[in-house]
Amino acid sequence: MVSTIYIEDSIRGHPRVERICSQFNKAQIVWCDQYTEVFNPKAQNFRLQKRNPALILAAKRDAFVMQVPSNYGLGGEQNYYFSHMLNCIYDCRYCFLQGMFRSAHYLLFINYDDFSTAITSILSDRGSGKPAWFFSGYDCDSLAYEPVTRFAQYFVPFFGARSDACLELRTKSTQIRCLLTQEPFPNVIAAFSFTPPDIAKALEHRVPSVQSRVNAMQKLQRVGWNIGLRFDPLIYVHNYRQHYANLVKEVCSSIDVSRVHSVSLGSFRMPKDFFKTIVKLYPHSPLYAGPVELGADGLMAYADDIKDEMLQYVTDLLLQWIPHAKLFNHEQEQNAISAKKYGLM
Amino acid sequence: MINIVVALLSEARPVIKHYGLVLQPEWRGFPVYAGNGLRLVVSGVGKVLAAAATAFLAGAARAQHGPWLNIGIAGHSSLPIGAITFASKITDRVSGRNWYPPQVVKMPGTGVHVATHDQPVLHYPESVACDMEAAAFYVSATRFVSGELAQCCKIISDNAQSHIDHITPNFVADLIGDNLHEIDNAVQALRSLVEAADHIHVDAIDVNQYSARWHFTTAQKVQLQETLRKALVRGSAEMLDAEQWHYCHNAKNVLAEIDRYLKSLPVTL
Numbered sequence: 001m002v003s004t005i006y007i008e009d010s011i012r013g014h015p016r017v018e019r020i021c022s023q024f025n026k027a028q029i030v031w032c033d034q035y036t037e038v039f040n041p042k043a044q045n046f047r048l049q050k051r052n053p054a055l056i057l058a059a060k061r062d063a064f065v066m067q068v069p070s071n072y073g074l075g076g077e078q079n080y081y082f083s084h085m086l087n088c089i090y091d092c093r094y095c096f097l098q099g100m101f102r103s104a105h106y107l108l109f110i111n112y113d114d115f116s117t118a119i120t121s122i123l124s125d126r127g128s129g130k131p132a133w134f135f136s137g138y139d140c141d142s143l144a145y146e147p148v149t150r151f152a153q154y155f156v157p158f159f160g161a162r163s164d165a166c167l168e169l170r171t172k173s174t175q176i177r178c179l180l181t182q183e184p185f186p187n188v189i190a191a192f193s194f195t196p197p198d199i200a201k202a203l204e205h206r207v208p209s210v211q212s213r214v215n216a217m218q219k220l221q222r223v224g225w226n227i228g229l230r231f232d233p234l235i236y237v238h239n240y241r242q243h244y245a246n247l248v249k250e251v252c253s254s255i256d257v258s259r260v261h262s263v264s265l266g267s268f269r270m271p272k273d274f275f276k277t278i279v280k281l282y283p284h285s286p287l288y289a290g291p292v293e294l295g296a297d298g299l300m301a302y303a304d305d306i307k308d309e310m311l312q313y314v315t316d317l318l319l320q321w322i323p324h325a326k327l328f329n330h331e332q333e334q335n336a337i338s339a340k341k342y343g344l345m
Numbered sequence: 346m347i348n349i350v351v352a353l354l355s356e357a358r359p360v361i362k363h364y365g366l367v368l369q370p371e372w373r374g375f376p377v378y379a380g381n382g383l384r385l386v387v388s389g390v391g392k393v394l395a396a397a398a399t400a401f402l403a404g405a406a407r408a409q410h411g412p413w414l415n416i417g418i419a420g421h422s423s424l425p426i427g428a429i430t431f432a433s434k435i436t437d438r439v440s441g442r443n444w445y446p447p448q449v450v451k452m453p454g455t456g457v458h459v460a461t462h463d464q465p466v467l468h469y470p471e472s473v474a475c476d477m478e479a480a481a482f483y484v485s486a487t488r489f490v491s492g493e494l495a496q497c498c499k500i501i502s503d504n505a506q507s508h509i510d511h512i513t514p515n516f517v518a519d520l521i522g523d524n525l526h527e528i529d530n531a532v533q534a535l536r537s538l539v540e541a542a543d544h545i546h547v548d549a550i551d552v553n554q555y556s557a558r559w560h561f562t563t564a565q566k567v568q569l570q571e572t573l574r575k576a577l578v579r580g581s582a583e584m585l586d587a588e589q590w591h592y593c594h595n596a597k598n599v600l601a602e603i604d605r606y607l608k609s610l611p612v613t614l
């Protein structure tokens with residue numbers, strides 16, 4: 001439960017602010033000039049703050065929509081991401097947000113209309129062509145904080161009404177009520193991320209179990225929503241084959257795989273500076289004492305032999321269930337093993 | 346070690362008595378009292394002295410990892426005399442800069458906006474506590490620790506109905522004394538937080554055994570530290586013993602051998 005809410009003075013009285021404050025009526029309210037005064041100062045410890053993060057309500061003023069890195073996407077020609085929220089209510093040890101932000105506070109941009117205007121303007125500038133993709137779970141989990149953000153409640157109908165855009169909601173949560181209470185839209189994908197249960201137990205704190213995520217997917221499929229599977233990051237342990245074989249079997253045998261929209265995978269990787277920051281925050285974490293090294297691309301990642309073998313193995317597992325056209329290797333530009341083998345490139 | 350900064354001896358006295366702190370005569374520059382895991386410095390009034398005393402205590406005591414608590418009196422337009430508050434926002438009235446000490450643990454009383462002035466304030470702005478040290482204390486303390494570990498506790502000594510002219514040393518001591526229970530709660534809360542922070546901190550691994558045997562360049566020493574950190578996390582404490590690599594001719598060989606050994610260990614979480 002949030003005990004402090006920082007709010008930018010300029011959004012005092014905004015209906016979304018009022019509604020959120022009434023949800024946390026015991027929280028102390030602290031007014032600030034700009035969210036950056038609270039979120040950006042150097043003298044903050046992400047790990048300590050994660051014990052009791054505050055909520056920051058702010059208005060985003062620019063850079064509403066960004067182009068995604070070139071190796072990220074689901075086959076679309078134009079791919080963008082937008083972040084209504086920075087940080088996450090979960091605490092995954094492999095999460096790059098720990099290394100990217102100094103603060104663990106949940107920063108929520110409440111001016112959704114400005115985001116939708118920016119998206120509309122991108123879409124009208126680009127002319128016709130294949131629908132553009134918009135990814136929403138880049139700097140947070142798209143659905144985990146839905147009871148507070150009502151992000152999906154706003155953006156799902158917005159995208160649903162458009163034929164020129166697709167939305168990916170990326171989540172580990174089971175907050176699917178807002179999807180279950182509306183008609184499914186074919187261009188909105190609820191994509192669920194998975195790591196094997198034992199690995200999740202060690203690394204994904206406060207995250208719903210694999211089983212409850214599977215249950216959530218089943219419910220969504222039953223009423224006609226498109227779902228996606230995300231195995232990213234793949235985490236290496238000495239007996240990873242057994243863990244991933246069980247996971248892929250458990251997930252794929254529980255859902256209608258023929259109606260899965262897409263599956264993507266990528267191994268654990270992270271910019272060097274983020275990695276260094278996280279090692280300082282979690283010097284005792286086995287994940288950061290494993291066989292990870294600096295690659296030529298400037299990313300900290302598993303040694304090539306481990307990475308290639310793992311990607312290949314999990315790809316092979318998935319291809320027993322999913323046609324290769326639906327499988328996306330998010331490292332394909334760095335690592336072409338599966339793509340070449342299965343004719344994806 | 347918890348570090349407490351107070352401006353006045355009258356503010357300090359009840360705290361000194363409560364925790365059984367003893368004057369440290371060897372400390373010169375500011376009076377410092379210590380005992381029972383606490384260190385208290387009496388800074389004097391105002392921003393310059395508050396910043397100097399905080400830095401003095403941090404530097405002289407090498408107290409980088411301890412949490413910091415500023416205890417003092419403040420004026421407020423409406424809060425009652427004797428109310429205990431903590432700063433959720435601090436403003437330096439001269440520069441206009443703001444700080445927001447992150448509230449990770451429950452501090453006593455109500456969160457308030459504290460505005461630090463250069464002169465005593467006679468007209469109280471609405472809903473703001475006025476003091477003369479908090480901003481300087483916070484800026485100085487957060488040179489040494491992260492903001493979660495630097496908190497300001499203010500006890501209301503004057504308000505629109507009861508002005509500063511009746512504030513005497515005994516009155517101040519009584520205000521602080523009446524709130525010792527709450528102050529102690531703040532101290533305990535910070536103690537629990539510093540335990541978590543200590544858990545994060547790892548002392549540099551002692552590589553003397555290694556550097557006594559082989560010559561490591563500065564870069565190789567960093568690499569050795571990092572490799573040994575990984576080894577310790579993965580449960581190989583015996584790796585700290587340099588003797589096992591006695592057959593290596595130079596630092597490069599040693600690093601390669603440790604690396605080879607690490608690679609041979611099963612990777613678990």
Ligand code: SF4
Pocket residue numbers: 087088089090091092094095096097139140141172
């Ligand atoms: S769910 Fe995603 S965003 Fe949230 S902590 Fe885990 S990896 Fe990070």
